[in-house]
Amino acid sequence: MEVSDASSRILAGLLEARTGQQLAMSRRWRIETALQSLMRERGIASLDQLVATLVAGREPALADSVVEALLNNETFFYRDRQSFDLLLGPGLARLERARSSVRTLRIWSAGCSTGQEAYSLAMTFAEQKARWQGWTIDIVGTDISRAAIDQARSGTYSQFEVQRGLAVTQMMRWFEEAPGQTWRISTEVQRAVRFQVHSLIEPVPHPGSFDIILCRNVMLYFSEGMRRMAFARLAEATADDGVLMLGAGETVIGQSLDFVSDPDCRGLYIRNTKQPRPARAAS
Ligand SMILES: C[S@@+](CC[C@H](N)C(=O)[O-])C[C@H]1O[C@@H](n2cnc3c(N)ncnc32)[C@H](O)[C@@H]1O
16 A cells, blocks of 8 residues: 555654654665554545544544554663663662652653553562662553553563563563463552653653663654754653663653663763753743
């Protein structure tokens, strides 16, 4: 099925306006693959017909479904193991010392997709019960995709998803088989994470309060300006001595002055205290 340039421009424009995600010409092959099942469900014969229906504006919910389908939700448990080792090893040890009097840690997985990132953290804390006895560990996962957040909340994964990144021992310990060849996460881990629909285009939920923020593989396809704004929002949300973890192929260097490399944990980022705290952005 061919997609005309005009149609692909309209679909890419819709995606960028709603989410900040750019669909470069070289990645526009994704459009066809991503929208196939939506078109089949709705009995829409071609992408041009889909775009004509969108443009006519008779089905406002269709635009939401198109955006959902075009988002890339790729994720898996403990993605980039080395980064998790760094965060959960020296990064967390430092925060543990810094928060020993308040005994509270606030963690935000921003762009958490279907929840594996946030649950990876929750499983690790659950496996270190004695160490975190008496602590409040607040983990929140957010994503712009309602479908992804619904799945994250359900804590239910296919056989394929549950095997990606998890050791067999962890899978056996924290998941149980559920109907339809799926696996459901244990209530203990599920209850340790709150999930919310939230866009990085919107103001941050709790300024200045997060000790750890993970924002990984979300900003890769943002425009430069959008990425700078998103970093500013993340800096606004980070505690003065909090840390930011990005995806393995991402960096703040040349992207934002709001964060600098963490001198003690190379690979993590801390707020650039030489920069004034970004002003609370207007909604
Ligand atoms: C490739 S997944 C990465 C998931 C996870 N962070 C990881 O690295 O495995 C990117 C996620 O970012 C979400 N996303 C895209 N644009 C967003 C935005 N403007 N605000 C919040 N989430 C967004 C997508 O819905 C998708 O679930």
